[in-house]
Amino acid sequence: MADYDVVIAGGGHNALACACLLIQKGLKVCVVERNESVGGGTATREVTLPGFKHDMFGSSHLWIHLNPDFKKLRPELEKHGLKYIWSEGAIQGHPISDGGDGIIIYKDIDKTCDSIAAYAAADARKYREICQEFEEIRAGVVKSMFAPPSPPSYLYQALEKSRKGLKRLRDYQLSAKRFIFENFQNPHVRACLLNWALAPQILPDQLGTAAGIYVMIPSIHNFGQAIPEGGSQMLSNTMQKYLLAKGGSVMTGATVSRFIVSDGTCLGVRLQDGREITASHGVVSALDPVQTFLKGFEDGVLPSDFIDMVKNYSFSNVTMQRVHYALHEPPKFKHGAAMDETPFQRICGSVDDIERHYSEIVRGIAPSNPALWAACWTKADKTRAPAGKHTLAMDTFVPIDLASGESWEDIAETFVREKLLGLLRKHTTNMSDDNILGHYVQTGPSMARDNLCLYRGSTNGGERTLAQMGVFRPFPNYANYRGPVKRFYMTGPSTHPGAGISAMGTIAANEIMFDLGLKRDDDDDLDL
Numbered sequence: 001m002a003d004y005d006v007v008i009a010g011g012g013h014n015a016l017a018c019a020c021l022l023i024q025k026g027l028k029v030c031v032v033e034r035n036e037s038v039g040g041g042t043a044t045r046e047v048t049l050p051g052f053k054h055d056m057f058g059s060s061h062l063w064i065h066l067n068p069d070f071k072k073l074r075p076e077l078e079k080h081g082l083k084y085i086w087s088e089g090a091i092q093g094h095p096i097s098d099g100g101d102g103i104i105i106y107k108d109i110d111k112t113c114d115s116i117a118a119y120a121a122a123d124a125r126k127y128r129e130i131c132q133e134f135e136e137i138r139a140g141v142v143k144s145m146f147a148p149p150s151p152p153s154y155l156y157q158a159l160e161k162s163r164k165g166l167k168r169l170r171d172y173q174l175s176a177k178r179f180i181f182e183n184f185q186n187p188h189v190r191a192c193l194l195n196w197a198l199a200p201q202i203l204p205d206q207l208g209t210a211a212g213i214y215v216m217i218p219s220i221h222n223f224g225q226a227i228p229e230g231g232s233q234m235l236s237n238t239m240q241k242y243l244l245a246k247g248g249s250v251m252t253g254a255t256v257s258r259f260i261v262s263d264g265t266c267l268g269v270r271l272q273d274g275r276e277i278t279a280s281h282g283v284v285s286a287l288d289p290v291q292t293f294l295k296g297f298e299d300g301v302l303p304s305d306f307i308d309m310v311k312n313y314s315f316s317n318v319t320m321q322r323v324h325y326a327l328h329e330p331p332k333f334k335h336g337a338a339m340d341e342t343p344f345q346r347i348c349g350s351v352d353d354i355e356r357h358y359s360e361i362v363r364g365i366a367p368s369n370p371a372l373w374a375a376c377w378t379k380a381d382k383t384r385a386p387a388g389k390h391t392l393a394m395d396t397f398v399p400i401d402l403a404s405g406e407s408w409e410d411i412a413e414t415f416v417r418e419k420l421l422g423l424l425r426k427h428t429t430n431m432s433d434d435n436i437l438g439h440y441v442q443t444g445p446s447m448a449r450d451n452l453c454l455y456r457g458s459t460n461g462g463e464r465t466l467a468q469m470g471v472f473r474p475f476p477n478y479a480n481y482r483g484p485v486k487r488f489y490m491t492g493p494s495t496h497p498g499a500g501i502s503a504m505g506t507i508a509a510n511e512i513m514f515d516l517g518l519k520r521d522d523d524d525d526l527d528l
């Protein structure tokens with residue numbers, strides 16, 4: 001007899017979300033995590049000084065609030081201590097170096113448009129138009145994000161019949177930069193929106209990325225942005241508590257090295273120490289495709305054409321260079337009180353500067369004047385630092401491999417001080433060394449050591465190119481969360497809809513339930 005009904009490799013929040021849904025159906029589930037604590041990309045640790053809680057990876061929780069299954073799960077997690085702190089006012093700030101208060105994205109569309117209108121009234125009108133048009137696609141966006149992707153022709157069939165739809169379809173093909181240039185005129189507004197649009201690690205001229213702007217802009221106003229009190233880790237911790245309370249198992253300090261297959265059916269996982277955990281109904285890999293398919297199966301088990309597809313999967317050459325600070329006081333911006341109230345800033349120069357940043361990444365050069373993301377979550381969550389003190393996280397995108405042959409481990413301290421802190425200092429008045437109590441630098445290599453799923457330090461589970469999104473993610477014919485052997489399932493950022501704190505592990509859970517006859521469609525759960 002098998003040990004469990006379902007065993008899940010990896011203990012990030014997606015694995016846990018998958019397990020939470022399965023356990024609600026009475027299934028016996030085990031989550032197997034390599035690190036000493038669950039959470040993966042939602043880990044929070046005291047890496048600078050005691051009492052200062054830093055989100056080591058993901059910190060801004062936006063996409064999870066679109067997930068219909070998470071909405072139902074959230075009240076259960078709240079009973080175990082999950083408490084979201086919502087940004088009701090200012091959400092993100094875009095300081096501008098040569099004048100004005102900068103652009104602030106508020107939860108409220110009117111206030112946001114006022115902020116944009118201070119630079120260009122016509123651009124504010126266009127921004128509002130994009131937000132208003134979202135009502136037409138809102139239900140479709142949510143459905144398409146949290147279900148297996150539809151065939152590409154569905155989108156064309158839905159849009160090609162009307163003049164407006166065809167125009168929209170045409171816009172979707174554009175690059176983010178081209179779309180922004182066609183629709184917004186002011187150079188500051190253009191830079192602010194382009195920098196924001198590139199957050200999912202796409203290149204300014206990458207075709208087919210404009211579609212994301214139609215979702216990115218309205219989502220922040222429609223669904224809001226939040227952080228868990230106490231750190232991102234609280235999301236995964238409360239999922240773990242929920243699972244344990246329902247009789248589930250969570251093994252930590254247990255590295256999965258192999259998926260056990262017999263007669264074309266996956267029967268369980270083998271740990272690095274040789275122990276085996278078997279499952280009768282399904283095995284889920286919440287690991288990256290390299291660990292899963294190139295290392296996780298005995299030679300000859302998987303078809304060679306499948307292995308070729310895995311080898312062709314691209315993680316890109318982009319990672320993040322990050323630093324965490326423990327501070328006496330939060331950064332004071334030169335742009336007025338509203339910017340100071342905003343929990344995080346996206347700081348960049350002109351569109352030319354942004355393009356230079358990305359061209360340097362492509363050429364393997366440490367960015368000379370990078371765009372910067374800076375978050376001071378303690379403005380909203382006082383529990384993350386000792387009384388009156390603050391945390392600050394900053395990062396930027398950099399190439400994984402440097403053409404110079406140098407390692408990020410060697411140059412990170414200087415890069416962070418000169419480029420990231422240097423840029424923040426230009427926009428603030430109090431970020432002198434006196435304000436800094438401690439700091440901790442993270443590099444691509446260090447992140448890859450902390451979380452084996454971050455292949456070579458890649459932070460988004462694989463490039464978001466047209467060839468790797470939707471029905472092609474992770475591979476054509478495998479976008480339905482099922483692997484190449486029976487009873488084997490996949491979840492995580494290499495599967496649709498990609499990276500982000502979204503709890504999209506619920507999709508794989510639903511697929512398992514469909515296969516087990518526990519669910520007929522989205523609205524029709526069958527209890528055991």
Ligand SMILES: Cc1cc2nc3c(=O)[nH]c(=O)nc-3n(C[C@H](O)[C@H](O)[C@H](O)COP(=O)(O)OP(=O)(O)OC[C@H]3O[C@@H](n4cnc5c(N)ncnc54)[C@H](O)[C@@H]3O)c2cc1C
Nearest residue numbers: 010012013014034040041057058059060256492499500501
């Ligand atoms: C630096 C950074 C910043 C980010 N910022 C944001 C943000 O602000 N907002 C947002 O929405 N998203 C953000 N993301 C993306 C988001 O954090 C991830 O997409 C998300 O956490 C992925 O969740 P997951 O559960 O699928 O996988 P992961 O969180 O990666 O979890 C995988 C787990 O598997 C474990 N594991 C690995 N190998 C093995 C093995 N062999 N055996 C057992 N266990 C194993 C790991 O230890 C880890 O716990 C960020 C990502 C990074 C890296």
